[in-house]
Amino acid sequence: MTTIFIDGAVGTTGLQIGERLAGRSEFVQLTLPEEKRKDAIARRDALNAADIVILCLPDDAAREAVALIDNPHTxxxxxxxxHRIAPGWIYGFPEVSGRAAVAEAMRVSNPGCYSTGFIALVAPLVKAGLIPADWPLTCNAVSGYSGGGKSMIAEFESGEGVPPAxxxxxxxxxxxxxPEMRERCGLAIAPLFAPAVANLFSGMIVEVPLHLAALPSAPTAAALxxxxxxxxxxxxxxRVVSGYDEGTLAIERLADTDRLDLFVFADVANQQARLAAALDNLGKGAAGAAVQSLNLMAGLPETAGLRL
Structure with missing residues (x-):
């Protein structure tokens, strides 16, 4: 049985992870009472008592938490x-980094939500030589407002004024x-990234447009x-979705799931393509990814507890 501690369990991602772990007998979860959540000594004790710690904290607090761990087994x-591009940390995208690498890692950095969609689309194509590593890529994406954390959730749900659509x-x-989009795809040039937020709680679409004829190998949409x-x-x-012939793709497609759907839309005559990824920013883009890595690190099936 694996002992876990979620530091930041009451944040948006922490709560989502907790929901996915509820009722799972493979884990014993350490918790701190409300008055001890920010107590340095109590946190240090919990961090060092756990087999696996999940940090759902701001960046500086996450670095501090790692520094509080003073044993070789946690x-x-x-x-x-x-830590998404930090040396010694394994990127927690098992399908790209390798399941064995995640399963054996001492330190795993959970991917960003937008990054998950971009990397899922681009990394295999760079590896296959269909997109050069020095190609100037653009990425357009839209997320539900929960991706902005508690402050953005409060802004959209306060009932004060009319939140933007x-x-x-x-x-x-x-x-x-x-930085992680560039690093994890092996790109020589940072992608031009255009994110947006929509007035719905969760869901995400990430797109990468390509002029196929301009690419050195002039790949076909079928090759991609x-x-x-x-x-x-x-x-x-x-999942790479084939045979999808609708003219629209909804941001809610995979809301409240931990799946990731990939698409290649193409205009053969004009040799253009739009690569698209659909996911939930709180699912495969956050909590689902963390639980997937946790399962692998604990020697369990990677899909245990996930919303598929």
């Missing part, structure tokens, strides 16, 4: 941005997900789809 899954952001072009299908053929979570 393993960590960090859901913050703090949709808004773009990240206009300074320094979004915190970009085949490469993605080959990359995820053994995954029970990531």
């Amino acid at each position: 393993r960590v899954i960090d859901a913050s941005t703090a 949709w808004r773009t952001y990240g206009l300074r072009l320094n979004h915190k997900h970009v 789809s085949d490469a993605l299908a080959a990359a995820y053929e053994e995954s029970p979570i990531v």
Whole structure:
């Protein structure tokens, strides 16, 4: 039986992880009373008593938590941005990093939600040589407002005024997900990333447009789809959807699930393609990914407790 401690269990991601672990007899969960949640000594004791710690904290607090661990056996899954490109940390995307690497890791960094969609689409195509590592990629994406944490949830759900139906952001072009998107795809050039938020709780669409004829190998849409299908053929979570002939793709498609659907839409005549990923920003984009890594680290089936 594996002892776990969620530091930051009352945050958005922490609560979602807790829901996925509820009733699971494979784990014993350490908890702190409300008055001890920010007590350094109580946190240190819990962090060092657990077999696996899941950090659902702001970046600086996550770094502090890791520093409080003073034994060689406690393993960590960090859901913050703090360690996503840090040396010695395994990226918690088993389908890309490798299941064995995650299962054996002492330190795992949970991917960002947008990053999950982008990396799922791009990393296999760079590896297959269909997209050059130095190609200038763009990424357009929209998320439910829960991706902004408690402050954004409060903004949209306060009942004060009329919240926007949709808004773009990240206009300074320094979004915190970009470094991991570049690093985990092996890109020489940072992608131009255009994120947005919509007035719904959860859900996500991530897109990467491509001019196929401009790419050095001029790949066909079928070649892109085949490469993605080959990359995820053994995954029970990531699916490359074929035969989808609708003209729209809803952001709610995979809301409240831990799945990830990938698409290749193409205009053969004009040699253009739109790669798209549908997921839940709180599912495969956060809590579902953390639980998937936790399962592997505990020697359990990777889908245990997930919403599939």
